[in-house]
Amino acid sequence: xxxxxxxxxxxxxxxxxVVTGANSGLGLVTATExxxxxxxxxxxxxxxxxxxxxxxRIGGDVEVRELDLASLDSVRAFAxxxxxxxxxxDLLVNNAGVVLLGPRRTSxxxxxxxxxxNMLGHFALTxxxxxxxxxxxxxxxxxxxxITHKNAHLDFDDLMFERDYRAVPAYGRSxxxxxIFGVELDxxxxxxxxxxxxxxxxxxLTRTNLTPRAWEHRxxxxxxxxxxxxxxxxxxxxxxxxxxxxxxxxGVRGGQFFGPSRLRETWGPVTEARLSREAAxxxxxxxxxxxxxxxxxxxxx
Ligand SMILES: NC(=O)c1ccc[n+]([C@@H]2O[C@H](COP(=O)([O-])OP(=O)(O)OC[C@H]3O[C@@H](n4cnc5c(N)ncnc54)[C@H](OP(=O)(O)O)[C@@H]3O)[C@@H](O)[C@H]2O)c1
Numbered sequence: 496x497x498x499x500x501x502x503x504x505x506x507x508x509x510x511x512x513v514v515t516g517a518n519s520g521l522g523l524v525t526a527t528e529x530x531x532x533x534x535x536x537x538x539x540x541x542x543x544x545x546x547x548x549x550x551x552r553i554g555g556d557v558e559v560r561e562l563d564l565a566s567l568d569s570v571r572a573f574a575x576x577x578x579x580x581x582x583x584x585d586l587l588v589n590n591a592g593v594v595l596l597g598p599r600r601t602s603x604x605x606x607x608x609x610x611x612x613n614m615l616g617h618f619a620l621t622x623x624x625x626x627x628x629x630x631x632x633x634x635x636x637x638x639x640x641x642i643t644h645k646n647a648h649l650d651f652d653d654l655m656f657e658r659d660y661r662a663v664p665a666y667g668r669s670x671x672x673x674x675i676f677g678v679e680l681d682x683x684x685x686x687x688x689x690x691x692x693x694x695x696x697x698x699x700l701t702r703t704n705l706t707p708r709a710w711e712h713r714x715x716x717x718x719x720x721x722x723x724x725x726x727x728x729x730x731x732x733x734x735x736x737x738x739x740x741x742x743x744x745x746g747v748r749g750g751q752f753f754g755p756s757r758l759r760e761t762w763g764p765v766t767e768a769r770l771s772r773e774a775a776x777x778x779x780x781x782x783x784x785x786x787x788x789x790x791x792x793x794x795x796x
Pocket of ligand 1: 640697703
């Protein structure tokens with residue numbers, strides 16, 4: 496397949512990159528490529544044994560640190576230790592995510608688990624690391640969107656989906672919220688005159704552990720269905736290219752959004768992707784930001 500490839504990543508030596516969910520799937524490939532090009536990569540993982548195993552596979556200049564995005568205490572502890580050990584952070588890839596099927600679940604802080612992990616955890620993490628990102632020369636924050644954001648709608652009267660919960664729309668809402676966060680972060684960084692760039696990426700439909708894990712609760716039949724679904728997806732190496740491009744290509748502007756180019760952005764070479772109208776709406780961005788500040792107790796920008 497032609498187009499942008501990981502071989503176009505510039506020299507990353509001297510840069511500190513944090514990748515959440517770096518032990519698996521897109522995060523693992525992202526961390527591997529950043530390390531291969533010389534970055535010091537922090538593997539921010541909830542399971543440190545899996546993180547150590549990933550570190551062995553990656554080789555290079557990597558360190559493993561514990562981060563559970565479904566717990567604000569864990570996010571605070573991670574950010575405090577990281578900030579104490581690194582004078583500046585050049586790149587934050589907010590990659591980790593969960594898809595759930597089955598009944599509604601909540602995070603340690605009582606948030607609907609997909610919104611809590613995918614968006615609110617990363618909102619808090621970014622705010623707590625902002626000072627260290629500001630210390631870097633050309634820092635970037637990358638938010639992981641999904642094509643599911645395009646058919647999702649936020650319900651500000653029921654952000655935690657307590658009424659008529661359905662798992663699939665809840666995942667879509669969490670990725671819409673993550674997308675809105677990345678776009679609103681860009682607006683606020685610009686308004687503050689900050690050189691930090693907030694860019695976005697999505698991997699189309701990519702073969703990772705995401706969907707098989709979601710089907711785990713359905714046993715062997717679930718695994719069969721998940722495997723069948725994976726036949727229609729692209730490789731994880733290809734799927735990671737949009738986020739690697741957003742993270743490393745020189746000249747990426749705040750708010751730029753990358754994804755695959757073929758078949759409604761589900762696979763193929765990297766191109767600029769399209770935001771849904773709701774994701775691009777500044778009024779929605781402002782409202783979600785205020786809600787995230789109130790829910791997490793972390794205020795910034
Ligand atoms: N694959 C796709 O087609 C697709 C499509 C659209 C968007 N995405 C997005 O791509 C990102 C990466 O997903 P993936 O496809 O690479 O799936 P994956 O292989 O399942 O990786 C997800 C990663 O997130 C981590 N994670 C989950 N909950 C966490 C928590 N509470 N704290 C810290 N880390 C946590 C997982 O850790 P454990 O290994 O410990 O569970 C894992 O490392 C996600 O944001 C997802 O929404 C994927």
